Amino acid sequence: MFKNAVKLFKIFGIQIDIDFSWVIIFLLVVWILAFQFFPRFYPFSTTTNIILGFITSIVFFASVIFHELAHSLVAKRQGINVKKITLFIFGGVSQITEEPGTAKAEFKMAIAGPLSSIFLGMVFLGIYVIGRNFLPLTLKAPIGFLADINLTLAIFNLIPGFPLDGGRVFRSILWYFNKDILKSTKIAVWTGRIFAFFLIGFGVFRIVFADLSGLWFILIGFFLDQAAISSLFQMEANIILNKISVEKVMDTNPKLISENITVSELAREYFKDTKAHSFLVKDNENIGYVRVDNVNKLPKNLWEEKRISDIVDRYEGEDLLKKSDTALKALEHMRGQDIDQLPVLENQNLVGAVSIEKVIEYLNEEMKAGKSK
Ligand SMILES: [Zn+2]
Structure with missing residues (x-):
């Protein structure tokens, strides 16, 4: 989803990333605080406004991470895998690889975010109220704003429309009953x-x-x-x-690249007009794959001498499909690993390959047929 994300840090085993688009919203929040909000309500100097705007904005986005962490930690407790949390232009998003299996699990996961924002809002509000007589104005101003914004965030997220948290809560309640x-x-x-x-x-x-x-x-x-x-x-x-099973969408005669050809031969033959991220490779015994990324990482002057066997990856474990596996499992696995094809085996022999392209093609036809029904 986010191609231009930078890794920030890891907390409770969850990776926090920042997408490039986040810089826009961060600067916008700093600007609104420093040149609109603080000057309008407080008698600070311009420098103070800018410094406060910057710090308040950072704490605000830390609050957004806190909100997403609440979703993610509850998801993890339900046994659902969380890939990472990414901050982007419209806020934060937890990249959770699978849908919750039950209405109750979804309800808990969805409600955790707004509850965490309400909690933060109340904490800031508490500090503001307790400290109103002795805290300096330069502290009270940002704390008041943070109380406000976290409570606003909670209310906005509770609106019962998908994909907002409130929409997920709403869906889980409907799902529980119907x-x-x-x-x-x-x-x-x-x-x-x-x-x-x-x-x-x-x-x-x-x-x-x-x-x-x-x-x-x-x-x-x-x-x-x-x-x-x-x-x-x-x-x-x-x-x-x-x-449907993978048997229905697999290619029984997949194109296999020999691992003896050179990298530049691969580039000449196969890179021309394809958007593939990976290719199937056959060696003596096994089926492997070569990632286009790994080819591009290799310095161009080595393309003539290096062979596919030097950069091939092996399929193993979950990568190896059976005919009876579902197409959904295959697609999710390909997307998760960022590879375009998976081999289908029967008694250790290759009987076909499933590709993202084929699965999507099948899906489009089914959806078209469903619509015209
Ligand atoms: Zn949320």
Whole structure:
């Protein structure tokens, strides 16, 4: 999802990353605090405003990480794997590789975020109230803002539209009672889309009658709408792919690259018009793969002398599929490992290969057929 992310640190075994787009929102928050919020309410000098804006902004994004950590830690306790947390232009996101298996698990995971923001908001509010008579104004100002923003964040996230936390809570409640996750998702996606349209409308209203800050509401509205649509698409896709075995989508005569050719031969022959991230390689006994990334990492002057056997990776363990494995399992595994094909074996022999391309092709046809029904 995030190609330009920088690794920040690891906490409780969870990697925290920052996407390049986050710099925009960070600077915007610093700017709003330093040149609008603090000057409007407090008698500070410009330098103080800028320093406070910077520090408050950092604590604000630490609060966002705290919120995402709450989701992730609850997910981990439910046995769900969390890849990482990434800060980006629209806030933070926990990259959780699988959907929760039960309505209860989803409810706990979703509610943890807003609860953590309410907790933080109350802590800041408590410090503000207790210290109102003795804390310096330069401390009270940012603490008051942080109390406000965390509580606002909690309320915003509790709006019952997918993919907001409140939408997930809403879906889990529907799911708990009607036992139908697809139907529940559809309803929560619709409330999410209605809210997104409302945000866009509100943004337009602000631009016409107030100022350009409406643009931000329009952007968030579009982002939420897209996220709602793709969540539903994802769910429908998962249901379709969970019903079929890899046998149905595998290529029984996959193209295999010999490991004796040179890297430059591979580049000439296969790199021309393909978007593949990896290729299947055959050696004497085993099936392996070569990553395009690993080819590109190799200095160009070595391409003539190095052979595929020098940079080949072996498929092992979970990479090796059986005919009866589901297409969903294959797709999730390929995406997780960032490889394009997986071999299908029967009695240790290669009987086919599944590729992301083939699975998506099948999915598109099924979805088209489903729509025209
Ligand atoms: Zn959340």
